[in-house]
Amino acid sequence: MTSGLSFLIAARRCEIDALDQLARTSELVGAIGRLVHALQRERGMSNVFLASHGGRFADQRGPQIAECLALEQQVRAGFDRLEAEHHRAVGAGHGARLFSRIAWVLPGLDALPALRRRIDALELQPAQAVAAFAKLVAGLLAVVFEAADGATDPEISRLLVAMFNFMQGKEFAGQERAFGAAALALGRGDDAQRQQWRHLIESQERCFQVFIDFSGDAVRTLWHDSQSDAVLAELERLRRKGATSVPADALLSQAWFDCCTRRIDAMQTVENCLSADLRALCDHKTAQARSELAAYRQLLGTLAPQAGGALFFDDAQQAQDTTPAQLGRHLERSVLDMVQEQSQRLQAMSDELDTVRASLNERKIVERAKGLLMAHRRLSEAEAHKMLRQTAMNQKRRLVDVAESMLAMADYLPLEPAPRR
């Protein structure tokens, strides 16, 4: 027969397990961030390499690929650690979703060597290579998203949400770099192009806003410092040029690419800082929880094994009982107080977690609407996303609002007949 005290400790141990798990996941998120950054650079080089028919970046691609491979090994090792530990701590539905995301992205990493060979052989169009890298990066970011969504500590969850949004914003900035470079090099500037460019700018701004909302002062300051006024002015000037119809201009395209690259590279310092903060917070929280557990154990060692039992019905009786002896009883901090304190703390954490997690809903709504379109219209994910985005641009509404309307109308959507029936 186990006493209430054991469950007080068991609850604490559960929290510590969850924190240990979060520390591993956060470590992995940091490694993913570094790999994504390297892949973004490789994507940029591959884009120019293909566009220049192998003329440019031929020498730099090799070292960049080597860096990607090294970072990929770290990410794979992180995946393996999670898998090895899974029976100890992950459990529950969240672990399943995280693993499912990893299962999705690993074939993408496996397919990288073949992709690189096709780029070496100049077998792909620049846009094809960019889309392939973007798909892989999206898969890696989905792992980070799941880590943020599954975090059980609100403070760590806040940092993971900031981190995810920063990485996603940076990815939109990378896509804008590729898109703008092609647009300026080709020189057309129609309405559709301008709309898509604006979409990439607005998407990244929204992500960075969430990042700012969820970050501490130090990181926020670093972010503002990293975005130098000179680079931002140049960026806006080139964006303006891109928005007006200009003739094809290889030099302008190059200037754009370099300006974006300076900006994106500067972002990496912010991401490294976020990643270090995350690691420090996990260490701090874990150490704190362990020392509190030790204090619990010591305190409980001094109490009778069924302490607290005698007092349980006290306040229920007090409501009717007015004898002063009852009211005057001052008791040492009892097991009941500790349990109540723990329970209130857990409740407060859970409430705060719900609030933080709500910020992730926007993406979930878009994903859900995409899934609906894929099922109802038999589209690929890329096609579904394109269709949603097109509707948003046509209606001048936010992507998430279009997605929400679509979900609300789900029952009215016709089901496309299955092919080859």
Place this chain on the structure above:
Amino acid sequence: MTSGLSFLIAARRCEIDALDQLARTSELVGAIGRLVHALQRERGMSNVFLASHGGRFADQRGPQIAECLALEQQVRAGFDRLEAEHHRAVGAGHGARLFSRIAWVLPGLDALPALRRRIDALELQPAQAVAAFAKLVAGLLAVVFEAADGATDPEISRLLVAMFNFMQGKEFAGQERAFGAAALALGRGDDAQRQQWRHLIESQERCFQVFIDFSGDAVRTLWHDSQSDAVLAELERLRRKGATSVPADALLSQAWFDCCTRRIDAMQTVENCLSADLRALCDHKTAQARSELAAYRQLLGTLAPQAGGALFFDDAQQAQDTTPAQLGRHLERSVLDMVQEQSQRLQAMSDELDTVRASLNERKIVERAKGLLMAHRRLSEAEAHKMLRQTAMNQKRRLVDVAESMLAMADYLPLEPAPRR
């Protein structure tokens, strides 16, 4: 280096672990239901025993207590099983909350023998004994609530939500029995009394409505059959009598008590059926998940270890690639399809789970408002609840609406100074 296939399987194993855990929790919920029912009977007997100064139910209390003790042993054994298994599967924040609820209720079970001795010695007022049992039952129901809130499978979660609401509705019915018996025996019938009576009726009706919304046809039919027209007519007649000022009437009080008891005992058949359904559903789900895992493993054994990799970038390239060779490629059901299917299934489950869990929010809001009152006004939980209920009755609003207003105004609440500073 682990392949995507391993993570596909790891995700499935996570789900199975979570289902095993849910099966244990559901078993425990059934045992708690039986104990609560026995405690409700003991409460009713103790109430009459004390009110009649030991004259009535003196003989029946002994066997009832023996039944309670036996059922308590089953519940404690269930707690212990959860604790013993915790390092294998619970994990995460949810386990901590469940254990914290158990830590809270165990001292209550420990304190039962002392409570019973005081009742034997006629040292308590009937209302005191009723309040003490009600507090213990509330603690047990909080464990059931946490089990429902932490469930990771939407279908099982639906049944747990139905079960919790049924148990909570039945507990309100039990409180109404005690309240009405005292009211009819004492014969006063002021406004406050009528309001509190109405509150108990409305609370139970709301719970039973949620139970009906979340139950299958079979259980719903059983519920309607269990509430015989004759008993309901008698119940409403006595409620009407209670609502008008009548003189003290011991016989009427007795008729009320018997009528309520018939109704509540009939409820137990419904609860047993719910409990059996829950067990069957858990068994079914676990068996299904295991056989699917086996099928996965067999299928994956026939594939190359890095299958799927070659296809990962296909659709990203297709967007630009229009060669018919690409489009005509019909491939066997690949790892990528399985991963995508799993990921969509997990996402759908998670969405459905959010919907089911939303039905638990009402109680969470009330709990949060109570916590706020306890902190700001330094009230006990019982006092905070009474204050909220009183406000709701005065303003003729629902408890949850008052709680919501209170939370919205949290920043404006004055903080009561700490005592003895």
